[in-house]
Amino acid sequence: MSVTVVRRPPALASGTEPVPGYRVLAHLTRTGWLDVYDAWSEERACRCVLKAVRPDRRGERRLGERLLREGRWLRDLAHPHLVRAYDTFSAPEPLVVLETLTGETLAHLLYRLRRRPAAADVALLGAQLCSAAHYLHGHGLLHLDLKPSNVVVDRGHAKVLDLSVARPPGPAPAGIGTLRYLAPEQARGGLLTAAADVWGIGVTLYEVACGEGPFDPGTAGGTAAGPYDGTGTYGREDRYPQLERGAPPVASRRRLPPALAAAVDGCLRTDPRARPAVAELAAALEATLPVPGRPG
Incomplete structure (x- = not known):
């Protein structure tokens, strides 16, 4: 039996000028x-x-x-x-x-450090993601792919990357985004609102806080697939675990301050109408941050 080897074109070599300058x-x-x-x-x-x-x-x-x-x-x-x-x-x-951004993606930091950040760092990260999402929503865009590999952090300052699947609120086909981070309504297809990005913030904070996402492969029935590439397909066809079960509470994976855990869990409610608005989520996260000069 013959095997066909697919050779993809090489990347541009060092020194190449793809455009002037x-x-x-x-x-x-x-x-x-x-x-x-x-x-x-x-x-x-x-x-x-x-x-x-x-x-x-x-x-x-x-x-x-x-x-x-x-x-x-x-x-x-x-x-x-x-x-x-x-x-x-x-x-x-x-x-x-x-x-060019200094720092590292959250995904790389989680893999390299293999330790859970302090609760205050989780809350601060969430507040920064809310700020970016609020700005995008004010300009008529949903990000729709918030996840650790799309966030770079440098000395506590986060920047969101990649608007390649961003779109205005409204009807959308099923599967836009990355499987393990999709809100249920993204997985199903249909009307998308700011609540889809609230889910993305929540699932990112869950993974940062717990070291694993609520729908990671091998955890309570989670499944794996590659990222959406714009063609409507993934690295392999698979079911959407977030359509089959709810996210386990953060408290089942890690002990966090109750208000912070409640904020993250609230983002991962199956019904998008039950999730907090971005401004409400930001206020809840900021309320858990330590105030300078105030005891614990």
Whole structure:
């Protein structure tokens, strides 16, 4: 039996200038449809990040349009907890230039440190995610993919990445986002509101606080699949655990201050109408933070 080996085109080599003024320093990562590069900006005399559609998928026009749409949003929006874009280019191929962030993604920190952060750090992170979500919602966008790998933290300051699946509130097809982090209404498809991002904040805080998400593989029936890549498919077809059961209470995994645990659990209510509004969630999280000069 013969085996067909699929050889994907290589990433751009160091020194390549995909557009004038930007020089590739190194290839950082390859996703289902993107290549991400560390690069140098001649105009700004600083490092930056380039996102480009993978060479083998450049013929898919909608992916280029999706990348440029994200770049335009990040270029026009400005918020201290949201990554910024510097430039977008439609030719010779779609490309977006982003600021280089110091720090690490939450996903990498959780894997590398293998320890649970203090409750106050969880609450502060949640308040910052609420701030970013509130800003996006005020500009008519839902993020729809809030998760540890889309948040970079540097000395306690969080920035949200990746608006590639963002869209205005309203009807949406099933499965937009990443399987383990989808709100039930995202998994089913239908009307999406700000409550979907409240779920994303809650499931992110749950994983940060407990070291594992409520729907992680191997935990109480959780299942695995790859991230949504814009085509409607995942790395493997699988069921949505959040449609089969509710999230276990945070208290079943870790002891947290009751008010903080209640805030996280509230985000993960199956009915989106039962979840707190972003402003209500932010106030609840901020109320659990220690006040300087006030005893414990």
